[in-house]
Amino acid sequence: MPIEEANALRSSRLAALQAECAELWGGWPAAITLEIGCGHGHFLTAYAQTNPAEHCLGVDLLADRVARARKKARRAGRANLAFFHADAALLLEALPPAVRLQRIFVLFPDPWPKRRHHKNRILQAPFLQQLAGRALPGALLCFRTDFEPYFREVESLLSNHPAWRPEQAPWPFEFETVFQSRAETHHSLVARCTAPAP
Ligand SMILES: C[S@@+](CC[C@H](N)C(=O)[O-])C[C@H]1O[C@@H](n2cnc3c(N)ncnc32)[C@H](O)[C@@H]1O
Secondary structure, three states, rough: OOOHHHHHHHHHHHHOOOOOHOOOOOOOOOOOEEEOOOOOOEEEEHHHHHHOOEEEEEOOOHHHHHHHHHHHHHHHOOEOOOOOOOOOOHHHHHHHOOEEEEEEEEOOOOOOOOHHHHHHHOOOHHHHHHHHEEEEEEEEEEEEOOOOOOOHHHHHHHHHHOOEEOOOOHHHHOOOOHHHHHHHOHHHHHHEEOOOOE
């Protein structure tokens, strides 16, 4: 696709997401919990039920997964829960500017095991920087995967990142995801945002 066309498409997606954001939660809270790659929404729905005071947003690239997650949210009748069909990086741009992230979950992201595909992984240095730019100081990033090489790489990225510090903090909320139920084992990491407020 020619670059001008790609830019125009991105701008129109961003504008549509901003409009969707404006319609959701008329008055947005100062801070939200975000699940990136929420799939069918099992985890975040359970999380939002257990944490009714938190506003929870799930985002996934796949329309059918988001449709199922939305159905689940409707059935649960939770006003503090919503799902977006979008690329996570674009959604971060579309959020109302004052809204900050207090907790971020990334659970079993696609591992892209082949080296030439690593560029497709969601957790890379530029995205960690973008997340830190939207996070509250002290916010938690909770990452879980069954693919140990990805786990080690993210652990190293976070340990060397100026805005994130891995901690020995307990995993804040247990609820088995679809991909977790298929995994024999998994690795979890919690990191705290040390960046000053943007
Ligand atoms: C392996 S699945 C895991 C789903 C769920 N977290 C679970 O544990 O069952 C990874 C999910 O991340 C989504 N995803 C991948 N890249 C994404 C991106 N850039 N923005 C939003 N979602 C993304 C995929 O569409 C997929 O649903």
